[in-house]
Amino acid sequence: MEPSTHLRQSNCNPTIKRGLRWQKKAAIKLGLGACLLAAAGSASAQKTVTTAPPAPYGVLPSQNQLNWQQNNLYAFIHFGLNTFTDKEWGYGDEDPALFNPQHFDADQIVKSIAQGGFKAVILTCKHHDGFCLWPTKTTTHNITKSPFRNGKGDLVREIEQACRKYGLKFGVYLSPWDRNAPSYGSQQYVEMYRAQLTELLTQYGDIFEIWHDGANGGDGYYGGARERRNIDRSTYYNWPSVWALERKLQPKALIFGDIGADLRWVGNERGYAGEPCWQTFTPVSNEPGKAPSNGTIKSELSTNGTRNGKYWMPAEVDFSIRPGWFWHASQNDQVRTALNLWDHYFLSAGRGASMLLNVPPDKDGLVYKTDSIELKLFGQLLKETFAKDLAKGARATATNIRGGDKKDFGPQHLFDEDQFSYWSTDDKVHTPEVTVQLKGKQTFDIIRLKENTKLGQRIDSLQVDGWLDGKWQLIAAANSIGSNKLLRLPAKITTDKIRVRIIAAPVCPALSDISLFNQSALVDQLQQQARQQKNTAAGNTKASDWKVSSFQDAKASLATDLDPATVWQAADQTGQLTVEAGKVRSVLGIQYLPASNSKGAIDKYSVSVSTDGKDWHQVASGEFSNILASPVLQSVHFTTPVAARFIRLEALHTADGKPAAIAELSVLE
Structure with missing residues (x-):
């Protein structure tokens, strides 16, 4: 018998039956009254005795984190002196006068982002070069020393106000590393950094997220010292005290970093989370004997998170358009x-x-037209695809309902659009099934699943079947459900019935949502266009006139074979590769593509040219910034066109200390 079944049964007291033998009429009256009293007592018990909800499992999200999972689509805005110097990481010696976006329009920028369906914006208020986009009192290396708004501008304010206007939340990025600050590396700079945080968190309204970068310490201008400054990343900033300040000034803000406190870096800048991707995480330091900190974690663990991790710390996937x-x-x-x-x-x-x-934004201070067009199309895909939930109005039956309490724990909660109402089972039932009868046959290719994360992340894995050709057939499977899981099917299916089977879970489930969607027809149109463009590009591809020089090893040709999947690797970290043409050419620069796994990625380089292969002169040198996290195509543009028959790329240093690797090396003419 189910635990609550006996509460719904009502039986008359046996003494009433004995009373019938003594005095029929009186007994009837007494019996009826007793039955009524007993029934009333039973009904009262039904009202007061309820089935207890499942016990929470593992660490749990805070209210701020629960709010975050309702809006999981945000935009970064990287804008500053780097925009005008054509760099990724400024050295810190750039003149603020270079910052002059003459047509800057915060409305155009934020509106372009909003039309893409994004719910919030995070602005790089200060990047590693130290240039501040607001009139800070902490340093003169700020926007007041630029021509922008005649030295009276506040770009942070303009973006923040545009966000409020278009209904987007506003967040701030403040680089802990400052390659301009003379005091960087000392306690004085830490106080300066906290003062900058205080300005941003007290002068620009509600802040929804505070973003801390893991890049800390290295070469820099540092007020003219032009040196390398290393810090102990595990202790220098004293992150717990920084978080305490942020909690005090913006109690509703989420704090992002390699180690949280609320959100973790996903461990790559290529636009993907792992499969599975647990919303709990235990950071591990990459420096033996030290506590993990921003910039010192084993980031490869961040991509998947940690099952039964120490902290509730969902991943944030940052990448660029x-x-x-x-x-x-x-x-x-x-x-x-x-x-x-x-x-x-x-x-x-x-x-x-x-x-x-x-x-x-571009040098004019606007979102470039191509970017804006693609954002708008992306927003259209989101809107059209998720406009109609095809599971709405469905009926469901489950193999078990917690305590038999259909009202509080029945499967009807899977369709009520409330992430915190849910279907659950008895404590001992960890692998139940729920069958969903749709309102007629529906065609779909996306399944959305959610858990009530107020009770933790409970499900390890599940499978989804569709009723096809008169039998159940597996159509999807998933690990780690959490606050949102989207399963995209390889092809559309049509059915009137699906089944969800929990395959593995350490406790009873608390599943809150099953939704079905059909991808917009625009997806097919864009896929067809992409195939046509790819075929056209393939037909136009021709071999480069620049070939690896004959004195290089045989495998060096892998660097010029137009195949990014093949990689040439030098014998050591400071390897070099030389390419040559049949005659002297006018050259504008080179392009370097690292290996897709970042192994041996060159971060310090030198480029030299020669007309005869004997006399060489250097035409460029520098750094490929952030290349370990983002191994994308790097371009080196010479200051003026140069005459060259031979070009040599020399690796001065690699980001991971491994032998230099080149997937592709090409010449710009």
């Missing part, structure tokens, strides 16, 4: 398409993380 984080004119033809963004939406938000897409 372009190869670089800042706008570069040379990348105007490399903007991600709406279809590409759509794929990455399923690889990020669809795996229980947030999708944080960078949209960098």
Whole structure:
């Protein structure tokens, strides 16, 4: 008998039956009265005795984190001096006078982002070069020393106000590393950093997220010292005290970093979370004997998270709509398409993380037209696809309902659009099934599942069947459900019935949502266009006139074979590769593509040219910033065209200390 069944049964007291033998009429009256009293007592018991909810499992999200999971689509805005110097990481010696976006329009920028369906914006208020986009009192290296608004501008204010106007939340990025500050590396700088945080968190209204970068310490200008400054990342900033300040000033803000406190970096900048992607996490330091900190974790563990981790710390997937984080004119033809963004939406938000897409304004202070068009198309895909839930109005039957209490724990809660109402089972039932009878036959290719995360992340794995050709057939499977799981089917199916089977769980489930959607017809149109463009590009591809020099090893040709999947690796970290043409050419620069896994990625380089292969002179040197996390195509543009028959790329240093690797090396003419 189920635990609550006896509460619904009502039996008359046996003494009433004995009374019938003594005095029929009186007994009848007495019996009826007793039965009524007994029934009333039983009904009262039914009202007061309820089935207890499941005990929470593992660590749990805070209210701020629960609010976050309702809006998992945000935009980054990287904008600053790098936009005008064509760099990714400024050295810190750039003149603020270079910052002059003459047509800056915060409304155009935020509106372009909003039309993509994004719910919030995070602005890089200060990047590693130390240039502040607001009139801070902490340093003169700020926007008041630029021509912007005649030295009286506040770009942070303008973006913040545009966000409020278009209904988007506003967040701030403040780089802990400052390559301009003379005091960087001392306690004085830590106090300066906290003062900057205080300004941003007290002068610009409600802040929804505070973003801390893991890049800390290295080469820099540092007020003219021009040196390398290393810090102990595990102790220098004293992150717990920084978080305490942020909690005090903005109690509703989420705090992002490699180690949280609320959200973790996903461990890559390529636009994907792992499969599975657990919303709990235990950071592990990459420095033996030290506590994990921002910039010192084993980031490869962040991609999947930690099952039964120490902290509730969901992942944030940050990547850019372009190869670089800042706008570069040379990348105007490399903007991600709406279809590409759509794929990455399923690889990020669809795996229980947030999708944080960078949209960098150009030198005019506007979102470039190509970027804006693709954002609008992406927003259309979202709107059209998720406009109608095909499971709405469905009926469901489950193999078990917690305590037999259909009202509180029945499967009807799977369709009520409330993430915190849920279907659950008795404590000992960990692998139940629920069958969903749809309102007629429906055609769909997306399944959405959610758990009531107030009770923790409970389900390890499940499978979904469809009733096809008169039998159940497996159509999808998933690990780690959490606050949002989107399963995209390889093809559309049509059925009037599906079944969800919990395969593994350490406790009873608390499943809150089963929804079905049909991808917009626009997806098929964009896929067809992409195939046509790919075929056209393949037909136009021709071998480069630049070949690896004969004195290089035989495998060096892998670097010029037009195949990014093949990689040439040098014998050591400071390897070099030389290419040559049949005659002297006018050259504008080179392009370097690292291996897709970042192994041996060159971060410090030198480029030299020669007309005869004997006399060489250097034409460029520098750093490929952030290349370990973002191994994308790097361009080196010479200051003036040079005459060359031979070109040599020399690796001065690699980001991971491994032998230098080149997937592709090409010449710009």
